[in-house]
Amino acid sequence: MxxxxxxxxxxxxxxxxxxxxxxxxxxxxxxxxxxxxxxxxxxxxxxxxxxxxxxxxxxxxxxxxxxxxxxxxxxxxxxxxxxxxxxxxxxxxxxxxxxxxxxxxxxxxxFRKKKAANDKRLINNLILPSYVTIAQQLHNELDHIEKKHEEVVREIEKHGELKHLDINKTVNILKAEADAIRNNQVQTLQQEITAIDGKISSIEEVIENTQNVLDSQSLIMVSSYVSRCQEFKMLPQTVNVKMPQFKDRVIPQTEQNSMFGSLSVDDLQTEVVYTEIPAALYSSPFKELMENPEIVNTIQSCNSACLYSVVCRGKDMVFTTCDDCTIENIKLTEKGDSKMQRSRPELENPPWDITLDKDGHLVYTDEETINLLKNDKIQVLLTLDNWIPLNLCNTLYGDLLVIMDSCDQKQTRVVRYSGTEEKQSIQFDEKGQPFFNSYNGYKYIAENRNLDICVVDCQAGAVVVLDQAGKLRFRYTGQMSTPKNRLFCPLGLTTDSQCQILISDISNDCIHVIDQDGQFLRYIDCGLKCPWGLCTDMDDNLYVAEKGGTLRKIKYLSN
Structure with missing residues (x-):
């Protein structure tokens, strides 16, 4: 019914x-x-x-x-x-x-509907993409295992063939030695036989001669007979021939394995590691874009004409890189004002981009290396051969994403590092075409809360967004209508707790806000001048580093 x-x-x-x-x-x-x-x-x-x-x-x-x-x-x-x-x-x-x-x-x-909305956002934006990515990685790992297995089997067979060649070579050497011994013994025996045959012939002549003497009636023949037995008194030496014998060596199975080779399995054990999604993501409340974003703090850099990159530590610490080859450390007070501290580490090369590792220590790039600045001491984490590190970011799971150009400026790639180990390299799409413009232009990188990899390609005038596996999700190339009706010129970018991507447009003096699928949401246009580096803090306040040396703190999301 x-x-x-x-x-x-x-x-x-x-x-x-x-x-x-x-x-x-x-x-x-x-x-x-x-x-x-x-x-x-x-x-x-x-x-x-x-x-x-x-x-x-x-x-x-x-x-x-x-x-x-x-x-x-x-x-x-x-x-x-x-x-x-x-x-x-x-x-x-x-x-x-x-x-x-x-x-x-x-x-x-x-309350429950808001909780359901947050759960839906978390599942759609992070949990489901994470599971899909892990499933894809497992399928890729299966293919990798099959290929590596075939390679290992081919190596074993090839090594077996080489061992067969070695064994055949040893067999041939032993046979040649046996032949040489035989030839030497045969020659010796043949010489002895020839000598004895000569003696026998002489003995037979003596026998015939003695018979003639016995049969002769001639006084002259009988009287001239001389005995020759003394010549044959010394018998020839007996030749003692020693035959060579082959002594085979019985090799135990364990020794055979060690002599032939073995499979190394210690570092190939299949281990299932469960990684928990960071708890902070579960508690991220839903926030809406404010109709009128407001600048809540303006900080002027010390004697710097340009700020490139900016990163936040907690709620009260901001780091920036400057054009005078320094890293500035800005301490924010509860009243909203700031205290500037100049950090001048002894650097061989000026710093370019900065990020924080999972422990809150500063990591920066220069022309050749990726470095860790900890307790005012510099530790070189990575030295790249034939590549120049440009910009970098820390991921939710503690990896480093680094975008880099080749030294000949013909290639650009994104590399994921776990510690100092390279885990992933992203450069080409499924058709073999490069994702990024290889010209030496500005390129910034950030990871979204849904684990997407977001890259600003300034020379191409685009933001390239890839999923965790390195497949293209979308390209954002700006809007037809902009605040100053100028071409889209992206430089810096960052993301927030809502999986939104914020992009600085230095040509139009504004910030583009798009959602995780590349849909344009709004501009943040509140009197900025040449915005460059961007970052958000744990409360979703936006920090904008301007080319003129000014750092601005902007509130753009409602609580």
Missing amino acids: DFTCSAQEAVYCDLCETALVQMHCDTCLINLCTACVGGHMMIGEPTGHQFVRFQSRRPGQHPNKCLISTHYGKRCDLFCKQCQTQVCSSCIASGSHSDHKIMEIQQIIE
């Missing part, structure tokens, strides 16, 4: 309980007559109620009726936090909730 068409019994207004129901509040799940709609709108926020005709209410919704049998069906305006259930006035009068915290049901509905 269609409940929207049911007319088996009359339904009365939940407020006055006398007039027939005509409207339904989808927010509070209350049935109302026309006369009571206005009064109900005054409860809570006016925009918090959604009214539909009673016949058009959504199926499956449960009205705010009490479920206690003694006062079943009575309207519930209250909610018990301890019992996590709706209660009516009779429930309160019965004393069963006397020590419990009671709230108006409208308040709990608004």
